[in-house]
Amino acid sequence: MTTRSEWREQVGRSWADNYRLTDRAFSGLTERLLARIGGCDGQAALDIGCGAGELSLALARGNPDAHIVGVDVSPDLVAAARLRAEALDNVSFLEADAAHWKPEAFKPDLLFSRHGVMFFDVPVMAFANLRQISAPGAKLVFSCFRSAALNPWASELAGLLKLPALGAGTAPGPFAFADSDYVRGVLDNAGWRDLVFEQVDFAYVAGAGEEPVADALQFFSRIGPAALALRALGQTERKQAEQWLTTWLEEHRSGGLVAFEAAAWIVTARA
Numbered sequence: 197m198t199t200r201s202e203w204r205e206q207v208g209r210s211w212a213d214n215y216r217l218t219d220r221a222f223s224g225l226t227e228r229l230l231a232r233i234g235g236c237d238g239q240a241a242l243d244i245g246c247g248a249g250e251l252s253l254a255l256a257r258g259n260p261d262a263h264i265v266g267v268d269v270s271p272d273l274v275a276a277a278r279l280r281a282e283a284l285d286n287v288s289f290l291e292a293d294a295a296h297w298k299p300e301a302f303k304p305d306l307l308f309s310r311h312g313v314m315f316f317d318v319p320v321m322a323f324a325n326l327r328q329i330s331a332p333g334a335k336l337v338f339s340c341f342r343s344a345a346l347n348p349w350a351s352e353l354a355g356l357l358k359l360p361a362l363g364a365g366t367a368p369g370p371f372a373f374a375d376s377d378y379v380r381g382v383l384d385n386a387g388w389r390d391l392v393f394e395q396v397d398f399a400y401v402a403g404a405g406e407e408p409v410a411d412a413l414q415f416f417s418r419i420g421p422a423a424l425a426l427r428a429l430g431q432t433e434r435k436q437a438e439q440w441l442t443t444w445l446e447e448h449r450s451g452g453l454v455a456f457e458a459a460a461w462i463v464t465a466r467a
Contacts, residue, residue, distance in 0.1 A: 232394070
């Protein structure tokens with residue numbers, strides 16, 4: 197479990213420093229998510245857990261008359277998003293917790309998120325707040341991982357490094373929303389209606405280029421549960437773990453690419 201304080205500090209800094217790698221990893225999902233979101237020209241839109249702003253920026257470029265706001269609890273990610281948005285005047289980014297945020301003069305017609313909603317401490321309260329600040333009939337679109345077993349980049353990695361089981365239960369974390377029945381209950385109790393769950397499979401790109409295995413090793417060493425585990429090891433143990441990882445990554449290499457099967461939900465609803 198990654199806490200809010202960790203997102204505001206070391207974890208957020210790491211993701212901000214490596215946002216190009218995470219955007220690459222999720223590129224296949226991002227395309228599907230943008231297609232599901234559709235156009236929002238002339239609308240107010242909220243990016244929940246915006247990270248370094250990839251979705252907000254894409255929507256801002258394609259919808260010049262939209263008013264887009266991205267919020268995230270990490271000051272480093274917000275700073276990265278602001279730098280990327282300097283040439284756009286229809287998008288802004290704020291350091292805020294969407295679970296409690298109460299904007300004074302902003303009622304989004306569209307709320308969207310790429311994997312930013314699974315970390316709420318109290319999901320029903322968070323989604324109830326989002327419904328309350330939204331315009332009547334607002335559209336909600338977000339993505340989240342399905343089970344860890346369908347995401348070998350996570351489940352195989354956990355087994356290799358002897359990490360705690362991923363995806364067990366609904367505690368805040370990357371697989372907290374894997375169970376569609378649980379998510380349906382959360383959204384129903386928070387007042388959202390017309391729920392649709394779409395299964396999406398995509399390629400989770402971990403490494404690319406002339407040395408894709410080394411690139412992927414750097415990626416997993418910087419982002420996610422493996423990074424934390426590796427940092428806790430002594431020099432000898434870390435060297436051994438990196439050798440295991442290199443062998444595993446080589447098995448998933450295809451030419452100049454290291455990619456894994458990944459499975460997500462795209463969830464849509466109405467306020």
